[in-house]
Amino acid sequence: xxxxxxxxxxxxxxxxxxxxxxxxxxxxxxxxxxxxxxxxxxxxxxxxxxxxxxxxxxxxxxxxxxxxxxxxxxxxxxxxxxxxxxxxxxxxxxxxxxxxxxxxxxxxxxxxxxxxxxxxxxxxxxxxxxxxxxxxxxxxxxxxxxxxxxxxxxxxxxxxxxxxxxxxxxxxxxxxxxxxxxxxxxxxxxxxxxxxxxxxxxxxxxxxxxxxxxxxxxxxxxxxxxxxxxxxxxxxxxxxxxxxxxxxxxxxxxxxxxxxxxxxxxxxxxxxxxxxxxxxxxxxxxxxxxxxxxxxxxxxxxxxxxxxxxxxxxxxxxxxxxxxxxxxxxxxxxxxxxxxxxxxxxxxxxxxxxxxxxxxxxxxxxxxxxxxxxxxxxxxxxxxxxxxxxxxxxxxxxxxxxxxxxxxxxxxxxxxxxxxxxxxxxxxxxxxxxxxxxxxxxxxxxxxxxxxxxxxxxxxxxxxxxxxxxxxxxxxxxxxxxxxxxxxxxxxxxxxxxxxxxxxxxxxxxxxxxxxxxxxxxxxxxxxxxxxxxxxxxxxxxxxxxxxxxxxxxxxxxxxxxxxxxxxxxxxxxxxxxxxxxxxxxxxxxxxxxxxxxxxxxxxxxxxxxxxxxxxxxxxxxxxxxxxxxxxxxxxxxxxxxxxx
Numbered sequence: 094x095x096x097x098x099x100x101x102x103x104x105x106x107x108x109x110x111x112x113x114x115x116x117x118x119x120x121x122x123x124x125x126x127x128x129x130x131x132x133x134x135x136x137x138x139x140x141x142x143x144x145x146x147x148x149x150x151x152x153x154x155x156x157x158x159x160x161x162x163x164x165x166x167x168x169x170x171x172x173x174x175x176x177x178x179x180x181x182x183x184x185x186x187x188x189x190x191x192x193x194x195x196x197x198x199x200x201x202x203x204x205x206x207x208x209x210x211x212x213x214x215x216x217x218x219x220x221x222x223x224x225x226x227x228x229x230x231x232x233x234x235x236x237x238x239x240x241x242x243x244x245x246x247x248x249x250x251x252x253x254x255x256x257x258x259x260x261x262x263x264x265x266x267x268x269x270x271x272x273x274x275x276x277x278x279x280x281x282x283x284x285x286x287x288x289x290x291x292x293x294x295x296x297x298x299x300x301x302x303x304x305x306x307x308x309x310x311x312x313x314x315x316x317x318x319x320x321x322x323x324x325x326x327x328x329x330x331x332x333x334x335x336x337x338x339x340x341x342x343x344x345x346x347x348x349x350x351x352x353x354x355x356x357x358x359x360x361x362x363x364x365x366x367x368x369x370x371x372x373x374x375x376x377x378x379x380x381x382x383x384x385x386x387x388x389x390x391x392x393x394x395x396x397x398x399x400x401x402x403x404x405x406x407x408x409x410x411x412x413x414x415x416x417x418x419x420x421x422x423x424x425x426x427x428x429x430x431x432x433x434x435x436x437x438x439x440x441x442x443x444x445x446x447x448x449x450x451x452x453x454x455x456x457x458x459x460x461x462x463x464x465x466x467x468x469x470x471x472x473x474x475x476x477x478x479x480x481x482x483x484x485x486x487x488x489x490x491x492x493x494x495x496x497x498x499x500x501x502x503x504x505x506x507x508x509x510x511x512x513x514x515x516x517x518x519x520x521x522x523x524x525x526x527x528x529x530x531x532x533x534x535x536x537x538x539x540x541x542x543x544x545x546x547x548x549x550x551x552x553x554x555x556x557x558x559x560x561x562x563x564x565x566x567x568x569x570x571x572x573x574x575x576x577x578x579x580x581x582x583x584x585x586x587x588x589x590x591x592x593x594x595x596x597x598x599x600x601x602x603x604x605x606x607x608x609x610x611x612x613x614x615x616x617x618x619x620x621x622x623x624x625x626x627x628x629x630x631x632x633x634x635x636x637x638x639x640x641x642x643x644x645x646x647x648x649x650x651x652x653x654x655x656x657x658x659x660x661x662x663x664x665x666x667x668x669x670x671x672x673x674x675x676x677x678x679x680x681x682x683x684x685x686x687x688x689x690x691x692x693x694x695x696x697x698x699x700x701x702x703x704x705x706x707x708x709x710x711x712x713x714x715x716x717x718x719x720x721x722x723x724x725x726x727x728x729x730x731x732x733x734x735x736x737x738x
Contacts, residue, residue, distance in 0.1 A: 124148035124207045125269060127185040127309075127325035129220035130231060131196075131203055138193035141170065141203050143220060146185040146267045146325070150175055151210040154188040161200040161222075161320075168194040172208070184237070184266075184309055184327050196225050200318070222320050229253045229290055230322065234312040237327025241334045241411055243302035246310035246326050248278060248295040251286070255317035261297045266307035266328045276300050278312075305331050305409035332411035334362050335370070337404050340415050347422045348513040349454055352394050355379075355417055358387040359404045371405040374417065395419045398512050421512040425452040428466060430506045430519040437498045439527045439557035439620060446493035447519065449486045449508055460490025464508060468494050472502045474618015499557070501525050501619040526621035528556040529565055529611060540633035541601045542726055543665075547574075547632050548598040549609050553589055555622065564593035565622055568614045572597035575629070576605040601634040637665040638672060638719055640730035645715040649736035656709040656735060660717055661701045664725055671701030677717045679705050682732070684712040709737045 128144040141156040154173045157166035170190045177187035203221040208214055222230070229251055236246035250256050261276040278295035286292055301310065308329045315321045340357035344350065359370045366387030373380040377400075379391045398421050406412040429447040437443055445468055451461045468481040479499070484492040492506075501524045510516035534551035541547050549572060553565040572585040584599030584607075597609060606629035613624040643660035650656050658679050662672035675697045680689040695705040695717075703717070714732040721727030 122147040122267075123215055123269075124152070124217070125185075125267070125325075126205075126217060126220050126323065128234070129203060129205075129322070131201065131221050131223040133196070133223070134193065136193075137196070139196045139201075139223070140189060140193050141205075141221070142187065142189040143203075143205055144179070144185040144187050145207065148175075148186065148188075148207055149209055150178065150186065153208045155206040155208065156190065156194075157204045157206075158194055158196070158201050159204060160197060161202060166204070167197055170194060184325050196223070198225050200224050200228075200320070219320070221322060227253065230314075230316045230320075232312060232314045232322040232324045234310065234324040234326045236310060237329055239330045239332055239411055241332055243299040244329055244331075245297045245299045245301070246278075246312065247297075248312035248314060248324070249292065250295070250314050251290060251292045252316065253288075253290050256293060257315045257317055257319070259295050259312065259314045262311045262313070263301050263303065264309050264311055264325075266309050272303050272308065273301070301329075303331060305333050307331070332406070333409045335367055335404055335410045335413045336360050336362065337372075337402060337413050337415040338364075340402060340417060342417060342419055345420045345422050346395060346513070347454060348424050348451060351513065352392065353419065355391040355393060355402065357389060357402070357415075359383045359389065359413070360387050361410075367404075367410070370407055370410075373403050373405065374400050375403070376400045395421075396512065419512070423510065423513060423515045424454075425515050426450065426461060426508050426517040427452075427458070428506050428508045428517045428519050430504060430521055432521060432523075437523070437525045438623065439498050439500055439525060439555075441498045442495055443498055444493055444495045445481070445504065445506070446491065447506055449490050449492065449517075451514060460486075460488075461508075461514075462486050462488045462490055464514075466492050467507045467509070468496075469505050469507070470496075470499065470502055471505070472500050472618060474500055474502075474620065498525050501621075524619065524621065526613075526623045527558055527616055529553055529613075529622050529625040530556065531609060531611065531625055531627045534609070534627045534630070536607050536630040536632050539630075540635050540726060542637045543601060543603070543634050544637075545601055545634075546598050547601045547607055548596060549607055549627070549630070550594070550596045551609060551627060553593045553595070553611050553625065555616075558617065562617050564591070565589060565611070565614070566591045566593050568611060568622070570595045570597065571610050571612075572599055572607065573610060574599055574601075574605055574607050576603045601632060604632070604634045606631050635721065635726040636724060638675075638721070638725050638728040639663050639665075639669075640677075640717055640719065640728055643717055643730035643733060645733040645735045648733075649738050650709045652709055652711075652737050654709050655706045656715075656737075657704060657706045658715050658717065658733075659702070659704045660730055662697050662703065662719055662728075663701055671699065672697050672719070673699045673701060675701070675703075675719055677703055677719050679707070680716050680718060681707075682714045682716075684714075684734075686713075689716070709735070712737050 125146040127146050130142050132140045155171040158168040159166045173190040176189050179186040202219045204218045231251045233249045263272045276297050278297040281296040282294040284292045310326045313323045338358050343354040359367045368385040370383045372389045379393045383389045400417045402415045402417050404413040428449045431446045449461045450458045464486050465483045467483050471478045481496050482494050484494045486492045503522045505520035507518045531551045536549050554563050574584045575581045585597040587597050589595045608627045608629045610626040614622040616622040645658045662675050663669045664672045678694050679692045681692045682689045695703045697703045714734045716732045717730040719728050
């Protein structure tokens with residue numbers, strides 16, 4: 094009697110695991126559990142999770158927790174709406190609540206009830222289980238996608254106890270219609286995890302080979318207590334293969350012959366033709382349909398040497414692809430670059446021009462219109478290459494571009510390659526120079542005494558040079574003097590300092606013009622410095638004069654009495670001589686003041702002596718001054734302080 098009783102109990106248990114629907118026969122399809130689990134958070138609370146196939150998106154799920162051996166739930170979470178929509182190959186949508194439940198000790202079963210919006214209810218008991226305080230048994234199924242051959246599936250069981258058995262069953266996607274017999278997968282990998290947990294991977298091998306259609310594999314694993322979990326894979330889309338055969342390209346392509354025809358056939362794996370199949374090329378885009386004998390022809394004008402040909406999926410057939418190689422023959426090209434003026438200066442505008450040609454199939458060189466050419470310049474100084482622009486050749490194959498000279502270096506033109514044309518280039522090295530100029534020039538003193546020193550100062554700078562390189566440093570400069578037309582004398586040589594500044598001096602022997610010259614130099618970064626010079630500065634050279642023996646007396650003097658100033662003026666020519674007839678101005682500066690006041694004038698006698706009387710009125714300093722003349726420098730006497738009492 095024990096065996097019949099055990100069989101009866103086993104049958105009863107199997108029946109309780111099947112969904113129990115309370116809806117009528119015309120109700121929606123019964124939902125199928127694709128995956129279910131009880132997830133425990135770090136706080137020890139449980140969140141139920143179920144992935145359902147064929148469930149209405151508007152359905153709600155009641156989750157109930159009960160202990161093994163009990164028919165009563167100790168916790169429930171009712172009316173949970175769909176949380177996550179599944180894609181076509183995701184094998185179902187997810188229902189999982191935001192709230193959690195506290196688990197009791199022992200084995201907890203998760204029962205669910207699916208509430209259809211039409212009022213139907215589907216009871217689905219024991220879709221997952223979990224042991225507390227310890228014990229792990231979880232199941233995941235892997236596999237899916239488009240397949241054309243026999244396929245396999247995988248089950249991953251994470252467990253702390255025994256796995257008594259694992260079974261794989263093939264179903265039509267989204268149904269409970271089993272296809273073929275049960276398959277027992279084999280262990281492929283085992284890994285020991287912390288806490289006495291083991292992860293075991295089971296593989297079926299490529300044992301599923303159904304007709305074309307959509308399928309899922311349901312993996313079921315039993316633990317040592319006889320309880321089981323089931324998880325479904327994603328959808329396997331079993332398709333038939335089709336093939337692209339006899340693919341050919343007509344002729345050889347070149348610049349003058351750009352069109353061709355791609356031909357071929359589409360067949361099944363047995364070689365039978367497939368008509369009405371869409372065949373397309375990606376580059377350039379072209380599309381056609383196969384004839385009844387599977388043949389096709391695509392007229393195209395390729396722009397690249399390789400393209401992808403596709404026979405589109407249709408019916409039970411999966412798409413097929415093939416690579417197409419176009420036999421291009423690239424024609425030679427040549428490009429010229431007009432000489433850049435070697436005397437160009439930095440900052441000057443120059444026009445670069447040239448001619449682009451190709452060698453046609455007859456071997457003749459002909460203009461190549463409508464093609465971009467790239468112009469660039471590589472600096473000697475920085476070694477950096479700058480793109481100048483990309484002009485397009487005109488109908489005569491010629492191009493031009495106006496740009497500015499930035500220094501010495503290589504000017505280059507490049508014509509890019511294409512499937513029909515080879516690349517070509519031309520380049521020319523040109524040395525150029527910086528304009529230089531001398532700024533802030535002064536000549537002092539002016540006028541200057543005959544025999545005295547004239548000093549010219551200034552700064553040499555480069556025009557158009559990079560920041561930090563504008564000063565022409567440590568270069569030789571020369572000072573020149575000209576007393577008149579046709580006569581020039583070198584007066585001094587020197588060098589600029591680190592800031593390009595200079596100071597050169599010469600002895601003045603007569604009136605004349607002075608200037609500083611820079612003869613040019615090596616420059617910077619291979620770019621020369623152009624010569625430059627100052628303007629001619631006229632410096633007036635005059636003979637010296639002197640006032641001696643100047644005296645204001647008496648000292649002290651009573652207020653209101655006469656004060657007499659006296660002195661002698663002399664002039665230097667070949668030798669010193671009296672300044673006879675020179676007019677002098679007598680000045681007075683009151684004590685405590687900084688301003689001189691002209692008090693009167695006097696003339697020197699034939700011996701250069703002069704005298705002048707004034708009424709004494711205040712303490713102060715007296716002096717005499719000669720304003721100078723076209724030939725003589727002006728001069729002041731020393732001052733003489735007089736105390737007025």
